[in-house]
Amino acid sequence: MNINLKIWRQKSDHQDGGLRSYRLENIDPNISFLEMLDILNIKLVKEKKDPVAFDHDCREGICGSCGFMINGRPHGPQKATTVCQLHMRAFNNEDNILLEPFRAESFPVIKDLSVDRKAFDRIISSGGYVAVDTGDALEANSIPIAKEDADEAFLSSACIGCGACVAACKNSSAMLFTAAKVSHLALLPQGEKEGKERVVNMVATMDEEGFGACTNTGACSAECPKEIGQTNIARLNREFIKSKI
Amino acid sequence: MIDFNLFSKAPDGDLYTKWEDYKSSLKKLSPEEANKYKVIVIGTGLAGASASATLAEKGFNVHAFSFHESPRRAHSIAAQGGINAAKNYKGDGDSVMRLFYDTIKGGDFRSREDNVYRLAEISKNIIDQCVAQGVPFAREYGGLLDNRSFGGVQVSRTFYARGQTGQQLLLGAYSALSRQMENKKVRFYSRHDMLDVVLVNGKAKGIVTRDLISGEISTHSADVVILATGGYSNVYYLSTNAMASNVTANWRAHRRGALFANPSFTQIHPTCIPVKNDFQSKLTLMSESLRNDGRVWVPKKKSDQRKATDIPEDERDYYLERIYPAFGNLVPRDVASRRAKEVCDEGRGVGPTGYAVYLDFQKAIEEKGEDFIREKYGNLFDMYQNITDENPYQTPMKIYPAVHYTMGGLWVDYNLMTTINGLFSIGESNFSDHGANRLGASALMQGLADGYFVVPHTAMDFLAKEKPLEKDITDMPEFVExxxxxxxxxxxxxxxxxxxxxxxxxxxxxxxxxxxxxxxxxxxxxxxxxxxxxxxxxxxxxxxxxxxxxxxxxxxxxxxxxxxxxxxxxxxxxxxxxxxxxxxxxxxxxxxxxxxxxxxxxxxxxxYVAAWEYSEEKSPQLFKEELQYKNVKLKTRSYK
Structure with a gap:
């Protein structure tokens, strides 16, 4: 298949960027989207031109490194799929494909399609843990947890921190990301003790980092490659209100 | 040339109490004293994050470096199947001794008894620690932790979180690390590559890094350096490792005098999605846990072009079940991989290239139901379908071995210190526990054992005998050079x-x-x-x-x-x-x-352990550590 790419090129956060066009011919529809970009980059290197910078690592949809906008959607057109798991068969011959970085004030552009998502780490640092030192733990089976709760907590904890939720949100809110971590720990007895401070501190950090407000539009869950649901946000709100009582 | 006398430094005495006795004999520092020391940790996967967090809890000032944007992106996150621990929750006769023996045998008697016993012993503490952190392991309906079995063993001792165990364990270690970042005991250097280790008077006292955003080369000094930099499977270009996983930090340490042990011990994982074309950038693993319910087979006839579902039962060769009746589909990885290669070399492989075998769930689906299989392996099946465009609930998966893990690594003693004084190596980056073959669900165990429970004690002992640096010493000629x-x-x-x-x-x-x-x-x-x-x-x-x-x-x-x-x-x-x-x-x-x-x-x-010394001009020099087996009897590995 042949494709026409328009890619956002930007040298750094301090410099202006713009769209550049590239055409690739005879692309095997069974290769992954990132393998298609590898082909483009090898071509650019051979022409002594600067290759397109993008983040990626595991290429199995779990590390959360990859992620950019494809035709206006985070991670592209396929539901519950990270860019690295997207294949060219999701596109048609002669398609025009537009690639841009995730756009959010809290995610400054590093270069081209690569953005800085360290704000997420700062949200976690402000409370996304159980305060237990190594060696202080009780025997594991002394804390029985209902299977449903453990499964539910797992689903929240499956968030990969890719930032698609922020990029999908019209307000660039990090509510889904924060709510997933708050939920994961709120659902488990281990996380209960610090529940109040956790939600207050994490929400405060989220605001300090410049993420926008949540208006429950749900675009975040719709675009989330791990299908983190809206119930997480409801649970965060409940935890937040509970902390005030 | 130094004549390395490779001595493990494992203390004498009873195998069963050795580690506890040794640990209590190690020198300790109070948090106030520890606060005078600076520790550099390279890599923030399972081993690095757990070591950084634990050392910070003990009062040390930790400077943690990663080439990733965030510690949570380290490749440990991609481990699917599980983590072993000798909890014996299933009452199937498991014990520390049994885990120890399985690991030694699985490694084909090329690992150190003392290290492996310690690993088996610590395995139980790891599960306790992870549960306390809120790691959502799979549970039974009664609320207790669930287990499954893995290759090379006959008990159920593997703890798991669907097919995302590595992710959940790493997020646990990352949360402990994040807490110490908030406490200002850990400073994290994101997107930094380590390009050299700096020795002062023969001791590791710092590193050289490149900032991957500004390109700036800088030097950092510390009282001790810990490498937790993973394995080198990407030497094969195609592997299941993440794209950026590399050997550079270890290799630079090797060039500075750290011996590299058993470099050719590399693990080929039997169940990966086969290579499809020349543009392939990496390979994807399908967890070994699938072999609990999946049956491996190829057609009996050569170059059989029929669809898998059209081949009748009596024309299929379930070769693992045939050759290894006792372990069947759950033989260790090296055995399963080699047998797959063998049947494909015979011309009985399947798929467009002829280099694939079937992993078939039909029987398990008939007996246990599709929902059961979905609950257990759903995400793996989805991943498979997404990559191959085939539905494994309806047609068998096609799999082929791929490079997955490297048992070899920097030579370390019982304290996990390399042949460079003050330079430690933990997790996959060292060679220590898996011998010539690693059993499934043991990598996560080793990474966390080293990081949470071994190196914090042995590095503290090392530091307690060292005078802390009074200031930054990066202006010394060694750093400048x-x-x-x-x-x-x-x-x-x-x-x-x-x-x-x-x-x-x-x-x-x-x-x-x-x-x-x-x-x-x-x-x-x-x-x-x-x-x-x-x-x-x-x-x-x-x-x-x-x-x-x-x-x-x-x-x-x-x-x-x-x-x-x-x-x-x-x-x-x-x-x-x-x-x-x-x-x-x-x-x-x-x-x-x-x-x-x-x-x-x-x-x-x-x-023996083959430990190699680097030389720029001539061939590498071999040093041997003779392995001593006092508690197990060497025998031929048999899974029949």
Whole structure:
């Protein structure tokens, strides 16, 4: 298949960027989207031109490194799929494909399609843990947890921190990301003790980092490659209100 | 040349109480005293994050470095199947002794008894720690922790969180690390590559790094340096490792005097999605846990072109069940991989390339129901379908072995210290616990054992005998020299004005390493590799092209620095494989096999750890650590 790419090129956060066009011919529809970009980059290197910078690592949809906008959607057109798991068969011959970085004030552009998502780490640092030192733990089976709760907590904890939720949100809110971590720990007895401070501190950090407000539009869950649901946000709100009582 | 006397430093005494006794004899520092010391940790995967968090809890000031944006992106996150622990929750007769024995046997008697026993012992604490952190392991309806079984063992001792165990454990270690970042006990350096280790008076006192955003080369001093930098599977180009996983930090330490042990012990995982075309950038693993319910088979007939579902039962060869009735589909990885290669070489492989075998769930779906299978392996099935465009609920998966893990690594003693004083190595980056073959669900166990429960004690003991640095010493000539060397190397690379992308050279290297130092090796092939690899090196240094500026984000330069080291490592792997004239575990020398095509070990001549010293001018020098077996009897591994 042949494709026409328009890619956002930007040298750094301090410099202006713009769209550049590239055409690739005879692309095997069974290769992954990132393998298609590898082909483009090898071509650019051979022409002594600067290759397109993008983040990626595991290429199995779990590390959360990859992620950019494809035709206006985070991670592209396929539901519950990270860019690295997207294949060219999701596109048609002669398609025009537009690639841009995730756009959010809290995610400054590093270069081209690569953005800085360290704000997420700062949200976690402000409370996304159980305060237990190594060696202080009780025997594991002394804390029985209902299977449903453990499964539910797992689903929240499956968030990969890719930032698609922020990029999908019209307000660039990090509510889904924060709510997933708050939920994961709120659902488990281990996380209960610090529940109040956790939600207050994490929400405060989220605001300090410049993420926008949540208006429950749900675009975040719709675009989330791990299908983190809206119930997480409801649970965060409940935890937040509970902390005030 | 130093004459290394490779002594494990494991204390004498009873195997069962050794670690506890030793631990209590180690020197301690109070948090106030510990606060005077600075610790550098490279890598923030399971081993690095757990070590950083624990050392910070003990009062040390930790500076943690990663080439990733965030610690949560380390490749530990991709581990699927699970983590072993000798909890015996299933009451199936499991014990520390049994886990110890399974691991020693699984490693084909090429690992150190003392280290492996300690690992088995600590396994129980790891589960306690992770549960306390809120890791959502799978549970039974009664609320207790669930277990499943894995290859090479006959008990159920593997704890798991669907097919995302590595993710959940890493998020646990990352949360502990994040808490210490908030406490200002850990400073995290994101997107930094370590390019050298700096020795002062023979001791590791710091590192040289490149900031991957600004391109700036800087030096950092500390009282001790801990490498938690993972494995080197990407020397094969195609592997299940993440794209940026590399050997550079370890290789730079090796060049500075850390011996590299058993480099040719590389694990080929039997259940991966087969290579589909020349553009393939990496391979995807399908968890070994699938072999609990999946049955491996190929057609009995050669070049059978029928669809899998059209081949009747009596024309299928469930070869693992046939050859290994006791373990069946759950034989260890090296055995399953080699047998897959064998049936494909016979012409009975399936799929477009003929290099694949079936992993079939039909029987399990009939007996246990599709919902049961979905609950257990749903995400893996989805991933498979997404990549291959085939539905594994309806048609068997096609799988083939791929490089997955490296047992070899920096040589360390019982304290996990390398042959460089003050330089430790933990997790996959060292060689210590898995011998010639690692059992499934043991990598996560080792990473966390080293990071949470071993190195915090042994590094503290080391530091308690050291005077803390009073100030930053990066103005010392050793640091200035190391920085200058790194800058010169980068400028030399930037000046190679060829026409090849570094990926193209990497792919060529990978092909040689896979063909000659892969699943089966022989003298002719290894000697050929030693002729071919220098040509690749030559090509690399004369024909690559790195556009752009080194003082900027430059992903081609990052790759070039890594591939340069992979080329040198590949040569060492060939030397190591050539030296070991026996077959053991993952190291299968075709010249040394039994009549039934099983590995033929030679304990009389090769019961040693091969540790290699780097030399710029001549061939690497071999030093041997003789392995002592006092508690287990050496025997031929049999899974029949």
């Amino acid at each position: 190391a920085k200058k060397k790194t800058e010169e190397e980068i400028s030399k690379l930037m000046k190679v004005d060829g026409s090849l992308a570094v990926d193209e050279v990497h792919r060529e290297l990978g092909k040689i390493v896979w063909d000659k130092i892969g699943m089966a090796r022989n003298e002719k092939g290894l000697k050929n590799a030693l002729e071919e690899i220098p040509k690749i090196k030559q090509k690399f240094w004369s024909q690559i092209s790195i556009p752009g500026d080194d003082k900027d984000v430059n992903q081609e330069l990052e790759k070039a620095l890594r591939i340069k080291d992979f080329i040198e490592l590949a040569e060492l792997m060939a030397h190591d494989a050539l030296d070991r004239k026996e077959s053991c575990g993952a190291h299968f020398r075709e010249e040394y096999q039994t009549e039934e095509n099983e590995a033929k070990r030679n304990d009389k001549d090769y019961k």
